[in-house]
Amino acid sequence: MSLPPVDLRLILPEMIVAAGAVLVMLWGAFLPPGRQRVLRWVSAFAIILALGVVLALQSGEPAFSFGAMHLRDALTQTLQVIVLIVALLAVLLSGEYVERTHLETGEYYALLLSSALGAMLMAASADLLLLFLGLETLSIPLYVLAAIARRDLRSQEAGMKYFLLGAFSTTFFLYGVALIFGSAGSTNLARVASQAGAGSPLMLAGIGLLTIGLGFKATIVPFHSWAPDVYEGAPLPVTAYMSVIAKVGAFAAIIRVFVIALSAGAVQWGAALAALSVLTMILGNVAALLQNNLKRLLGYSSIAHAGFILIGIVAANRAGISAVVFYLLVYALMTLGAFGVVLMLERRGEEADEISDLAGLAGRSPLLAGAMTLFMVSLAGLPPTAGFLAKFYVFSAALDAGYPVVVIVAVVTTVVSAYFYLRVAYTMFIGQPAPEVKFAGGRWVSAALIVTSAGVLVLGIFPAPVTNFIEQMANALK
Amino acid sequence: MIPVPYYLTISAVLFTVGMAGVLVRRNALVIFMAIELMLNSVNLTFVAFARQLAAIEGQVAVFFVIVIAAVEVVVGLAIIIAIFRARSTVDIDDVDLLRG
Secondary structure: OOOOOOOHHHHHHHHHHHHHHHHHHHHHHHOOHHHOHHHHHHHHHHHHHHHHHHHHOOOOOOEEEOOOOEEEOHHHHHHHHHHHHHHHHHHHHHHHHHHHOOOOHHHHHHHHHHHHHHHHHHHOEOEHHHHHHHHHHHHHHHHHHHOOOOOOHHHHHHHHHHHHHHHHHHHHHHHHHHHHHHHHOOOEHHHHHHHHHHOOHHHHHHHHHHHHHHHHHOOOOOOOOOHHHHHHHOOHHHHHHHHHHHHHHHHHHHHHHHHHHOHHHHHHHHHHHHHHHHHHHHHHHHHHOOOOEHHHHHHHHHHHHHHHHHHHHHHOOHHHHHHHHHHHHHHHHHHHHHHHHHHOEEEOOEEOOEHHHHOOHHHHOHHHHHHHHHHHHHHHOOOOOHHHHHHHHHHHHHHHOOOHHHHHHHHHHHHHHHHHHHHHHHHHHOOOOOOOEEEOOOHHHHHHHHHHHHHHHHHHHOOHHHHHHHHHHHHHOO | OOOHHHHHHHHHHHHHHHHHHHHHOOEHHHHHHHHHHHHHHHHHHHHHHHHHHOOOHHHHHHHHHHHHHHHHHHHHHHHHHHHHHHHOOOEOOOOOOOOO
16 A cells, blocks of 8 residues: 655645644744733734745645545635735734733634634645535534623623534535535545536435525525524624624635636525525515614624625636626725724724724724725725625626626615715714723724725725735636 | 335425424424424435445545534533423423513
Protein backbone atom coordinates (compact mmCIF):
# COMPACT_ATOMS: atom_id res chain seq x y z
CA MET A 1 0.00 0.00 0.00
CA SER A 2 1.39 3.39 -0.93
CA LEU A 3 0.44 6.57 0.84
CA PRO A 4 -1.35 9.09 -1.40
CA PRO A 5 0.65 12.24 -2.18
CA VAL A 6 -0.62 15.23 -0.22
CA ASP A 7 0.18 18.77 -1.26
CA LEU A 8 -0.13 20.80 1.92
CA ARG A 9 0.50 24.03 0.04
CA LEU A 10 -3.06 23.86 -1.27
CA ILE A 11 -4.53 24.11 2.21
CA LEU A 12 -1.96 26.57 3.54
CA PRO A 13 -4.50 29.41 4.06
CA GLU A 14 -6.76 27.09 6.08
CA MET A 15 -3.77 25.91 8.10
CA ILE A 16 -2.72 29.48 8.90
CA VAL A 17 -6.19 30.38 10.15
CA ALA A 18 -6.40 27.18 12.22
CA ALA A 19 -2.93 27.79 13.70
CA GLY A 20 -3.94 31.37 14.49
CA ALA A 21 -7.02 30.12 16.35
CA VAL A 22 -4.98 27.65 18.44
CA LEU A 23 -2.27 30.21 19.16
CA VAL A 24 -4.74 32.88 20.27
CA MET A 25 -6.56 30.46 22.56
CA LEU A 26 -3.41 29.09 24.22
CA TRP A 27 -1.73 32.48 24.55
CA GLY A 28 -4.90 34.00 25.93
CA ALA A 29 -4.95 31.41 28.72
CA PHE A 30 -1.57 32.61 29.99
CA LEU A 31 -1.99 36.37 29.65
CA PRO A 32 -3.16 38.44 32.64
CA PRO A 33 -6.56 40.12 32.06
CA GLY A 34 -5.14 43.61 31.42
CA ARG A 35 -2.69 42.56 28.73
CA GLN A 36 -4.86 40.66 26.27
CA ARG A 37 -4.81 43.40 23.66
CA VAL A 38 -2.04 41.55 21.80
CA LEU A 39 -4.54 38.80 20.90
CA ARG A 40 -6.47 40.95 18.47
CA TRP A 41 -3.23 41.88 16.74
CA VAL A 42 -2.35 38.18 16.44
CA SER A 43 -5.80 37.36 15.01
CA ALA A 44 -5.65 40.23 12.54
CA PHE A 45 -2.13 39.21 11.52
CA ALA A 46 -3.15 35.58 10.96
CA ILE A 47 -6.06 36.69 8.78
CA ILE A 48 -3.94 39.08 6.71
CA LEU A 49 -1.27 36.39 6.24
CA ALA A 50 -3.91 33.88 5.09
CA LEU A 51 -5.35 36.53 2.75
CA GLY A 52 -1.92 37.04 1.22
CA VAL A 53 -1.42 33.30 0.74
CA VAL A 54 -4.87 32.86 -0.84
CA LEU A 55 -4.04 35.56 -3.37
CA ALA A 56 -0.54 34.17 -3.99
CA LEU A 57 -1.85 30.64 -4.60
CA GLN A 58 -3.70 31.80 -7.68
CA SER A 59 -3.33 29.33 -10.49
CA GLY A 60 -5.21 28.78 -13.71
CA GLU A 61 -6.01 25.11 -13.22
CA PRO A 62 -8.36 23.81 -10.50
CA ALA A 63 -6.28 21.79 -8.03
CA PHE A 64 -7.80 18.89 -6.07
CA SER A 65 -6.27 17.50 -2.91
CA PHE A 66 -7.11 15.02 -0.13
CA GLY A 67 -8.76 12.39 -2.29
CA ALA A 68 -10.57 15.00 -4.42
CA MET A 69 -12.37 16.34 -1.36
CA HIS A 70 -10.71 19.76 -1.32
CA LEU A 71 -10.73 21.92 -4.43
CA ARG A 72 -8.82 25.14 -4.97
CA ASP A 73 -10.06 26.98 -8.05
CA ALA A 74 -10.96 30.55 -8.94
CA LEU A 75 -14.29 30.35 -7.10
CA THR A 76 -12.60 29.00 -3.97
CA GLN A 77 -10.10 31.82 -4.11
CA THR A 78 -12.69 34.58 -4.51
CA LEU A 79 -14.99 33.23 -1.80
CA GLN A 80 -12.10 32.71 0.62
CA VAL A 81 -10.97 36.29 0.04
CA ILE A 82 -14.48 37.46 0.98
CA VAL A 83 -14.50 35.20 4.08
CA LEU A 84 -11.15 36.57 5.23
CA ILE A 85 -12.21 40.18 4.63
CA VAL A 86 -15.31 39.52 6.74
CA ALA A 87 -13.22 37.94 9.50
CA LEU A 88 -10.76 40.85 9.47
CA LEU A 89 -13.55 43.42 9.69
CA ALA A 90 -15.13 41.40 12.51
CA VAL A 91 -11.85 41.48 14.46
CA LEU A 92 -11.72 45.25 13.95
CA LEU A 93 -15.34 45.65 15.08
CA SER A 94 -14.81 43.45 18.15
CA GLY A 95 -11.59 45.16 19.31
CA GLU A 96 -12.88 47.66 21.87
CA TYR A 97 -16.19 45.91 22.57
CA VAL A 98 -14.55 42.71 23.82
CA GLU A 99 -12.32 44.77 26.09
CA ARG A 100 -14.96 47.00 27.60
CA THR A 101 -17.47 44.19 28.22
CA HIS A 102 -14.76 41.86 29.64
CA LEU A 103 -15.51 38.89 27.41
CA GLU A 104 -13.00 36.01 27.35
CA THR A 105 -10.62 37.49 24.79
CA GLY A 106 -8.65 34.35 23.85
CA GLU A 107 -11.74 32.21 23.40
CA TYR A 108 -13.53 34.97 21.52
CA TYR A 109 -10.90 35.35 18.80
CA ALA A 110 -10.20 31.61 18.64
CA LEU A 111 -13.90 30.96 17.96
CA LEU A 112 -14.07 33.79 15.45
CA LEU A 113 -11.12 32.33 13.52
CA SER A 114 -12.46 28.74 13.68
CA SER A 115 -15.72 29.91 12.26
CA ALA A 116 -13.90 31.63 9.39
CA LEU A 117 -12.00 28.37 8.82
CA GLY A 118 -15.32 26.55 8.45
CA ALA A 119 -16.55 29.03 5.85
CA MET A 120 -13.23 28.69 3.95
CA LEU A 121 -13.62 24.91 3.88
CA MET A 122 -17.19 25.21 2.61
CA ALA A 123 -15.98 27.42 -0.22
CA ALA A 124 -13.32 24.82 -1.11
CA SER A 125 -15.35 21.64 -0.84
CA ALA A 126 -15.63 19.24 -3.75
CA ASP A 127 -17.29 16.58 -1.60
CA LEU A 128 -20.47 16.62 0.46
CA LEU A 129 -18.61 15.24 3.47
CA LEU A 130 -16.13 18.11 3.52
CA LEU A 131 -19.06 20.47 3.01
CA PHE A 132 -20.68 18.97 6.11
CA LEU A 133 -17.46 19.32 8.13
CA GLY A 134 -17.06 22.91 6.96
CA LEU A 135 -20.67 23.69 7.84
CA GLU A 136 -20.17 22.38 11.38
CA THR A 137 -16.79 24.10 11.79
CA LEU A 138 -18.61 27.28 10.81
CA SER A 139 -21.69 26.76 13.00
CA ILE A 140 -20.47 25.28 16.27
CA PRO A 141 -18.16 28.23 17.14
CA LEU A 142 -21.05 30.56 16.29
CA TYR A 143 -23.30 28.80 18.83
CA VAL A 144 -20.67 29.45 21.49
CA LEU A 145 -20.06 33.02 20.32
CA ALA A 146 -23.78 33.79 20.55
CA ALA A 147 -23.70 32.69 24.21
CA ILE A 148 -20.26 34.11 25.02
CA ALA A 149 -21.56 36.83 27.35
CA ARG A 150 -22.46 33.89 29.54
CA ARG A 151 -23.89 35.77 32.51
CA ASP A 152 -26.18 37.81 30.27
CA LEU A 153 -29.57 36.09 30.13
CA ARG A 154 -30.31 37.28 26.61
CA SER A 155 -26.98 36.06 25.26
CA GLN A 156 -27.52 32.63 26.89
CA GLU A 157 -30.95 32.40 25.38
CA ALA A 158 -29.65 33.35 21.94
CA GLY A 159 -26.97 30.67 22.25
CA MET A 160 -29.46 27.99 23.22
CA LYS A 161 -31.96 28.84 20.49
CA TYR A 162 -29.22 28.98 17.87
CA PHE A 163 -27.72 25.73 19.09
CA LEU A 164 -30.94 23.71 19.22
CA LEU A 165 -32.25 24.89 15.87
CA GLY A 166 -28.81 24.76 14.27
CA ALA A 167 -28.22 21.17 15.38
CA PHE A 168 -31.76 20.30 14.25
CA SER A 169 -31.09 21.71 10.78
CA THR A 170 -27.74 19.90 10.61
CA THR A 171 -29.52 16.55 10.86
CA PHE A 172 -31.62 17.44 7.81
CA PHE A 173 -28.53 18.42 5.88
CA LEU A 174 -26.85 15.17 6.87
CA TYR A 175 -29.85 13.02 6.02
CA GLY A 176 -29.85 14.71 2.63
CA VAL A 177 -26.18 13.82 2.18
CA ALA A 178 -26.93 10.20 3.12
CA LEU A 179 -29.76 9.91 0.59
CA ILE A 180 -27.69 11.52 -2.17
CA PHE A 181 -24.89 9.09 -1.30
CA GLY A 182 -27.34 6.22 -1.62
CA SER A 183 -28.58 7.48 -4.96
CA ALA A 184 -25.29 8.51 -6.58
CA GLY A 185 -23.04 5.93 -4.92
CA SER A 186 -20.62 8.63 -3.78
CA THR A 187 -20.51 11.88 -1.83
CA ASN A 188 -18.12 13.40 -4.36
CA LEU A 189 -19.80 16.37 -6.06
CA ALA A 190 -18.41 15.46 -9.50
CA ARG A 191 -19.89 11.97 -9.21
CA VAL A 192 -23.16 13.41 -7.89
CA ALA A 193 -23.21 15.76 -10.90
CA SER A 194 -23.13 12.85 -13.33
CA GLN A 195 -26.25 11.37 -11.69
CA ALA A 196 -28.12 14.63 -11.17
CA GLY A 197 -30.06 14.62 -14.41
CA ALA A 198 -31.59 11.18 -13.81
CA GLY A 199 -33.93 12.58 -11.16
CA SER A 200 -34.42 9.44 -9.07
CA PRO A 201 -36.83 9.90 -6.12
CA LEU A 202 -34.02 9.19 -3.65
CA MET A 203 -31.88 11.94 -5.18
CA LEU A 204 -34.78 14.41 -5.17
CA ALA A 205 -35.55 13.67 -1.51
CA GLY A 206 -31.86 14.14 -0.71
CA ILE A 207 -31.75 17.48 -2.53
CA GLY A 208 -34.89 18.60 -0.69
CA LEU A 209 -33.39 17.76 2.73
CA LEU A 210 -30.12 19.45 1.76
CA THR A 211 -32.08 22.58 0.85
CA ILE A 212 -33.74 22.60 4.28
CA GLY A 213 -30.37 22.29 6.02
CA LEU A 214 -28.71 25.05 4.01
CA GLY A 215 -31.87 27.17 4.16
CA PHE A 216 -31.60 27.25 7.97
CA LYS A 217 -28.01 28.51 7.78
CA ALA A 218 -28.75 31.09 5.10
CA THR A 219 -31.95 32.26 6.92
CA ILE A 220 -34.25 31.48 4.03
CA VAL A 221 -37.99 31.59 4.83
CA PRO A 222 -39.60 29.32 6.17
CA PHE A 223 -36.42 28.19 7.95
CA HIS A 224 -35.57 31.62 9.37
CA SER A 225 -37.50 31.61 12.67
CA TRP A 226 -34.38 31.47 14.85
CA ALA A 227 -32.64 34.41 13.25
CA PRO A 228 -34.33 37.52 14.74
CA ASP A 229 -34.14 36.19 18.32
CA VAL A 230 -30.54 35.07 18.00
CA TYR A 231 -29.44 38.30 16.33
CA GLU A 232 -31.11 40.35 19.04
CA GLY A 233 -29.71 38.38 21.96
CA ALA A 234 -26.11 37.82 20.89
CA PRO A 235 -23.44 40.42 21.70
CA LEU A 236 -23.37 43.15 19.04
CA PRO A 237 -20.09 42.31 17.21
CA VAL A 238 -21.06 38.62 17.24
CA THR A 239 -24.39 39.46 15.63
CA ALA A 240 -22.56 41.47 12.99
CA TYR A 241 -20.12 38.64 12.30
CA MET A 242 -22.56 35.76 12.21
CA SER A 243 -25.16 37.51 10.10
CA VAL A 244 -22.47 37.78 7.41
CA ILE A 245 -20.15 34.78 7.77
CA ALA A 246 -22.97 32.21 8.00
CA LYS A 247 -24.48 33.69 4.85
CA VAL A 248 -21.19 33.64 2.93
CA GLY A 249 -20.60 30.01 3.94
CA ALA A 250 -24.13 28.89 3.17
CA PHE A 251 -24.23 30.58 -0.23
CA ALA A 252 -20.79 29.20 -1.07
CA ALA A 253 -22.26 25.76 -0.40
CA ILE A 254 -25.41 26.54 -2.39
CA ILE A 255 -23.31 27.62 -5.39
CA ARG A 256 -21.13 24.50 -5.13
CA VAL A 257 -24.05 22.09 -4.75
CA PHE A 258 -26.88 23.59 -6.78
CA VAL A 259 -25.44 25.81 -9.48
CA ILE A 260 -22.35 23.70 -10.25
CA ALA A 261 -22.97 20.05 -9.24
CA LEU A 262 -26.72 19.85 -9.80
CA SER A 263 -26.86 22.09 -12.87
CA ALA A 264 -28.43 19.22 -14.84
CA GLY A 265 -31.40 19.23 -12.47
CA ALA A 266 -31.87 23.02 -12.56
CA VAL A 267 -35.41 22.65 -13.92
CA GLN A 268 -36.41 20.73 -10.81
CA TRP A 269 -34.88 22.87 -8.07
CA GLY A 270 -35.02 26.23 -9.89
CA ALA A 271 -38.76 26.72 -9.40
CA ALA A 272 -38.61 25.59 -5.76
CA LEU A 273 -35.77 27.99 -4.92
CA ALA A 274 -37.56 30.78 -6.81
CA ALA A 275 -40.63 30.28 -4.58
CA LEU A 276 -38.44 30.28 -1.44
CA SER A 277 -36.71 33.46 -2.58
CA VAL A 278 -40.04 35.23 -3.15
CA LEU A 279 -41.26 34.18 0.32
CA THR A 280 -37.99 35.28 1.92
CA MET A 281 -38.01 38.73 0.30
CA ILE A 282 -41.64 39.38 1.22
CA LEU A 283 -41.44 38.20 4.82
CA GLY A 284 -38.01 39.73 5.55
CA ASN A 285 -38.89 43.17 4.24
CA VAL A 286 -42.43 43.33 5.65
CA ALA A 287 -41.41 42.12 9.13
CA ALA A 288 -38.56 44.64 9.21
CA LEU A 289 -41.14 47.45 8.90
CA LEU A 290 -42.40 46.70 12.42
CA GLN A 291 -39.06 46.67 14.29
CA ASN A 292 -37.83 49.27 16.76
CA ASN A 293 -34.68 47.42 17.79
CA LEU A 294 -31.75 47.97 15.45
CA LYS A 295 -30.29 44.49 15.90
CA ARG A 296 -33.66 42.95 15.14
CA LEU A 297 -34.16 45.27 12.19
CA LEU A 298 -30.79 44.28 10.76
CA GLY A 299 -31.71 40.65 11.47
CA TYR A 300 -34.81 40.91 9.31
CA SER A 301 -32.80 42.88 6.78
CA SER A 302 -30.36 39.98 6.65
CA ILE A 303 -33.26 37.59 5.98
CA ALA A 304 -34.49 39.88 3.21
CA HIS A 305 -31.04 40.04 1.62
CA ALA A 306 -30.82 36.24 1.71
CA GLY A 307 -33.89 36.33 -0.54
CA PHE A 308 -32.24 38.79 -2.94
CA ILE A 309 -29.04 36.72 -3.08
CA LEU A 310 -31.08 33.58 -3.74
CA ILE A 311 -32.39 35.19 -6.96
CA GLY A 312 -28.88 34.91 -8.38
CA ILE A 313 -28.80 31.21 -7.51
CA VAL A 314 -32.18 30.69 -9.18
CA ALA A 315 -30.75 32.19 -12.37
CA ALA A 316 -28.31 29.23 -12.37
CA ASN A 317 -25.92 30.66 -14.93
CA ARG A 318 -22.48 32.26 -14.91
CA ALA A 319 -23.91 35.76 -14.62
CA GLY A 320 -25.88 34.47 -11.62
CA ILE A 321 -22.77 33.11 -9.90
CA SER A 322 -20.80 36.31 -10.35
CA ALA A 323 -23.81 38.37 -9.23
CA VAL A 324 -24.12 36.25 -6.06
CA VAL A 325 -20.42 36.56 -5.25
CA PHE A 326 -20.48 40.33 -5.81
CA TYR A 327 -23.64 40.62 -3.69
CA LEU A 328 -22.02 38.67 -0.84
CA LEU A 329 -19.06 41.06 -0.80
CA VAL A 330 -21.27 44.14 -0.88
CA TYR A 331 -23.67 42.71 1.72
CA ALA A 332 -20.71 42.03 4.01
CA LEU A 333 -19.39 45.58 3.72
CA MET A 334 -22.69 47.37 4.23
CA THR A 335 -23.99 45.16 7.04
CA LEU A 336 -20.73 45.17 9.00
CA GLY A 337 -20.57 48.93 8.48
CA ALA A 338 -24.09 49.47 9.85
CA PHE A 339 -23.27 47.36 12.90
CA GLY A 340 -20.02 49.33 13.26
CA VAL A 341 -21.98 52.58 13.64
CA VAL A 342 -24.11 51.01 16.39
CA LEU A 343 -20.90 49.80 18.08
CA MET A 344 -19.66 53.40 18.25
CA LEU A 345 -22.45 54.22 20.72
CA GLU A 346 -23.49 52.95 24.13
CA ARG A 347 -26.39 53.61 26.45
CA ARG A 348 -25.36 53.54 30.15
CA GLY A 349 -22.72 50.90 29.46
CA GLU A 350 -25.16 48.78 27.45
CA GLU A 351 -25.53 48.41 23.71
CA ALA A 352 -27.38 51.36 22.17
CA ASP A 353 -29.47 49.06 19.99
CA GLU A 354 -32.79 50.92 19.75
CA ILE A 355 -33.49 53.03 16.69
CA SER A 356 -34.45 55.91 19.02
CA ASP A 357 -30.88 55.88 20.41
CA LEU A 358 -29.74 57.29 17.09
CA ALA A 359 -31.94 60.40 17.41
CA GLY A 360 -30.03 63.61 16.84
CA LEU A 361 -26.83 61.82 15.92
CA ALA A 362 -26.31 64.06 12.89
CA GLY A 363 -25.90 67.09 15.15
CA ARG A 364 -23.41 65.39 17.46
CA SER A 365 -21.33 63.58 14.89
CA PRO A 366 -22.04 64.42 11.24
CA LEU A 367 -19.43 61.91 10.05
CA LEU A 368 -20.95 58.98 11.90
CA ALA A 369 -24.46 59.94 10.80
CA GLY A 370 -23.20 60.30 7.24
CA ALA A 371 -21.66 56.82 7.33
CA MET A 372 -24.87 55.30 8.71
CA THR A 373 -26.91 57.08 6.01
CA LEU A 374 -24.57 55.68 3.39
CA PHE A 375 -25.01 52.12 4.70
CA MET A 376 -28.78 52.49 4.91
CA VAL A 377 -28.98 53.87 1.36
CA SER A 378 -26.82 50.98 0.19
CA LEU A 379 -28.88 48.36 2.06
CA ALA A 380 -32.00 49.86 0.48
CA GLY A 381 -30.33 49.45 -2.91
CA LEU A 382 -30.25 53.06 -4.12
CA PRO A 383 -27.53 54.51 -6.39
CA PRO A 384 -24.70 55.57 -6.26
CA THR A 385 -23.86 52.90 -3.69
CA ALA A 386 -22.67 49.33 -4.10
CA GLY A 387 -26.00 47.99 -2.83
CA PHE A 388 -27.68 49.30 -5.99
CA LEU A 389 -25.22 47.55 -8.32
CA ALA A 390 -25.40 44.30 -6.37
CA LYS A 391 -29.19 44.22 -6.75
CA PHE A 392 -28.95 45.30 -10.38
CA TYR A 393 -26.59 42.41 -11.30
CA VAL A 394 -28.72 39.83 -9.47
CA PHE A 395 -31.94 41.07 -11.07
CA SER A 396 -30.51 41.16 -14.59
CA ALA A 397 -29.11 37.63 -14.22
CA ALA A 398 -32.56 36.38 -13.21
CA LEU A 399 -34.26 38.26 -16.06
CA ASP A 400 -31.89 36.66 -18.57
CA ALA A 401 -32.66 33.25 -17.09
CA GLY A 402 -36.39 33.85 -17.54
CA TYR A 403 -37.73 34.59 -14.04
CA PRO A 404 -39.55 37.92 -14.54
CA VAL A 405 -42.07 37.32 -11.71
CA VAL A 406 -39.31 36.87 -9.14
CA VAL A 407 -37.67 40.10 -10.29
CA ILE A 408 -40.96 42.01 -10.07
CA VAL A 409 -41.46 40.83 -6.48
CA ALA A 410 -37.84 41.77 -5.76
CA VAL A 411 -38.29 45.30 -7.09
CA VAL A 412 -41.53 45.83 -5.15
CA THR A 413 -40.00 44.58 -1.89
CA THR A 414 -36.95 46.78 -2.51
CA VAL A 415 -39.28 49.78 -2.54
CA VAL A 416 -40.84 48.58 0.73
CA SER A 417 -37.39 48.17 2.25
CA ALA A 418 -36.48 51.78 1.46
CA TYR A 419 -39.09 52.84 4.04
CA PHE A 420 -37.51 51.16 7.06
CA TYR A 421 -33.90 51.76 6.07
CA LEU A 422 -34.49 55.44 5.43
CA ARG A 423 -36.50 55.72 8.66
CA VAL A 424 -33.26 54.90 10.49
CA ALA A 425 -31.43 57.59 8.52
CA TYR A 426 -34.28 60.06 9.11
CA THR A 427 -34.19 59.46 12.89
CA MET A 428 -30.59 60.64 12.99
CA PHE A 429 -31.42 64.02 11.50
CA ILE A 430 -34.36 64.88 13.76
CA GLY A 431 -35.00 65.06 17.47
CA GLN A 432 -32.78 65.65 20.45
CA PRO A 433 -30.00 63.24 21.30
CA ALA A 434 -30.74 61.23 24.44
CA PRO A 435 -28.28 62.31 27.16
CA GLU A 436 -27.57 58.75 28.27
CA VAL A 437 -26.30 57.74 24.83
CA LYS A 438 -22.54 58.24 24.69
CA PHE A 439 -19.76 57.58 22.22
CA ALA A 440 -17.87 54.39 22.96
CA GLY A 441 -15.84 53.76 19.85
CA GLY A 442 -12.13 53.53 19.40
CA ARG A 443 -9.48 53.20 16.75
CA TRP A 444 -10.36 49.66 15.71
CA VAL A 445 -14.06 50.29 15.15
CA SER A 446 -13.25 53.52 13.35
CA ALA A 447 -10.85 51.67 11.06
CA ALA A 448 -13.59 49.16 10.23
CA LEU A 449 -16.01 52.01 9.50
CA ILE A 450 -13.53 53.73 7.19
CA VAL A 451 -12.89 50.50 5.26
CA THR A 452 -16.57 49.58 4.93
CA SER A 453 -17.81 53.03 3.93
CA ALA A 454 -14.97 53.43 1.43
CA GLY A 455 -15.80 49.96 0.08
CA VAL A 456 -19.50 50.71 -0.32
CA LEU A 457 -18.75 53.97 -2.14
CA VAL A 458 -15.91 52.73 -4.34
CA LEU A 459 -17.74 49.54 -5.36
CA GLY A 460 -20.78 51.68 -6.14
CA ILE A 461 -18.97 54.20 -8.33
CA PHE A 462 -15.94 52.33 -9.77
CA PRO A 463 -16.99 48.66 -9.62
CA ALA A 464 -15.08 47.65 -12.79
CA PRO A 465 -11.89 46.14 -11.27
CA VAL A 466 -13.82 43.97 -8.83
CA THR A 467 -16.61 42.96 -11.21
CA ASN A 468 -14.06 42.11 -13.92
CA PHE A 469 -12.19 39.92 -11.45
CA ILE A 470 -15.39 38.13 -10.40
CA GLU A 471 -16.50 37.71 -14.01
CA GLN A 472 -13.18 36.11 -14.92
CA MET A 473 -13.65 33.81 -11.94
CA ALA A 474 -17.11 32.76 -13.17
CA ASN A 475 -15.86 32.21 -16.71
CA ALA A 476 -13.06 29.99 -15.43
CA LEU A 477 -15.63 27.60 -13.94
CA LYS A 478 -16.51 24.56 -15.95
CA MET B 1 -29.73 -11.84 5.92
CA ILE B 2 -32.05 -8.90 6.52
CA PRO B 3 -32.43 -6.90 3.26
CA VAL B 4 -31.02 -3.36 3.14
CA PRO B 5 -34.36 -1.54 2.54
CA TYR B 6 -35.46 -2.71 6.02
CA TYR B 7 -32.58 -0.77 7.53
CA LEU B 8 -33.44 2.27 5.45
CA THR B 9 -37.04 2.08 6.64
CA ILE B 10 -36.13 1.77 10.31
CA SER B 11 -33.70 4.68 10.01
CA ALA B 12 -36.41 6.81 8.37
CA VAL B 13 -38.76 5.90 11.22
CA LEU B 14 -36.12 6.79 13.83
CA PHE B 15 -35.48 10.10 12.06
CA THR B 16 -39.18 10.91 12.17
CA VAL B 17 -39.44 9.93 15.85
CA GLY B 18 -36.51 12.25 16.60
CA MET B 19 -38.07 15.06 14.60
CA ALA B 20 -41.37 14.65 16.45
CA GLY B 21 -39.43 14.72 19.72
CA VAL B 22 -37.78 18.03 18.83
CA LEU B 23 -41.09 19.58 17.85
CA VAL B 24 -43.20 18.24 20.74
CA ARG B 25 -40.98 18.18 23.85
CA ARG B 26 -40.23 21.36 25.80
CA ASN B 27 -37.23 20.33 27.87
CA ALA B 28 -33.96 21.44 26.24
CA LEU B 29 -32.19 18.23 27.30
CA VAL B 30 -34.89 16.00 25.84
CA ILE B 31 -34.89 18.02 22.61
CA PHE B 32 -31.15 17.52 22.48
CA MET B 33 -31.59 13.75 22.97
CA ALA B 34 -34.06 13.73 20.09
CA ILE B 35 -31.50 15.50 17.89
CA GLU B 36 -28.94 12.83 18.78
CA LEU B 37 -31.47 10.19 17.77
CA MET B 38 -31.85 11.89 14.39
CA LEU B 39 -28.08 11.98 13.90
CA ASN B 40 -27.79 8.29 14.69
CA SER B 41 -30.62 7.38 12.35
CA VAL B 42 -28.60 9.12 9.62
CA ASN B 43 -25.61 6.97 10.63
CA LEU B 44 -27.72 3.88 10.12
CA THR B 45 -28.71 5.14 6.67
CA PHE B 46 -25.05 5.70 5.77
CA VAL B 47 -24.03 2.20 6.90
CA ALA B 48 -26.96 0.55 5.12
CA PHE B 49 -26.14 2.30 1.84
CA ALA B 50 -22.44 1.51 2.28
CA ARG B 51 -23.37 -2.15 2.55
CA GLN B 52 -25.74 -2.04 -0.40
CA LEU B 53 -23.32 -0.18 -2.70
CA ALA B 54 -20.19 -1.86 -1.29
CA ALA B 55 -18.76 1.66 -0.94
CA ILE B 56 -16.49 2.31 2.04
CA GLU B 57 -17.23 6.07 1.90
CA GLY B 58 -20.50 5.56 3.73
CA GLN B 59 -18.78 3.97 6.70
CA VAL B 60 -16.13 6.69 6.78
CA ALA B 61 -18.91 9.28 6.88
CA VAL B 62 -20.23 7.70 10.07
CA PHE B 63 -16.98 8.45 11.87
CA PHE B 64 -17.19 12.09 10.90
CA VAL B 65 -20.78 12.23 12.13
CA ILE B 66 -19.83 10.64 15.46
CA VAL B 67 -17.06 13.22 15.98
CA ILE B 68 -19.37 16.11 15.11
CA ALA B 69 -22.07 14.72 17.42
CA ALA B 70 -19.54 14.57 20.25
CA VAL B 71 -18.55 18.20 19.64
CA GLU B 72 -22.18 19.22 19.64
CA VAL B 73 -22.69 17.45 22.99
CA VAL B 74 -19.86 19.47 24.54
CA VAL B 75 -21.12 22.80 23.25
CA GLY B 76 -24.79 22.04 23.81
CA LEU B 77 -24.42 20.83 27.38
CA ALA B 78 -22.23 23.83 28.22
CA ILE B 79 -24.91 26.21 26.99
CA ILE B 80 -27.71 24.30 28.72
CA ILE B 81 -25.76 24.25 32.02
CA ALA B 82 -25.17 28.00 31.79
CA ILE B 83 -28.92 28.47 31.32
CA PHE B 84 -29.74 26.16 34.23
CA ARG B 85 -27.37 28.03 36.58
CA ALA B 86 -28.99 31.35 35.80
CA ARG B 87 -32.63 30.29 35.76
CA SER B 88 -32.91 26.88 37.47
CA THR B 89 -34.91 25.61 34.51
CA VAL B 90 -34.19 24.25 31.06
CA ASP B 91 -37.77 24.35 29.85
CA ILE B 92 -37.65 26.27 26.56
CA ASP B 93 -41.02 27.89 27.22
CA ASP B 94 -39.52 29.61 30.27
CA VAL B 95 -36.57 30.92 28.28
CA ASP B 96 -38.40 33.66 26.42
CA LEU B 97 -36.81 37.06 26.90
CA LEU B 98 -36.38 37.50 23.16
CA ARG B 99 -39.67 37.97 21.37
CA GLY B 100 -40.93 40.13 18.58
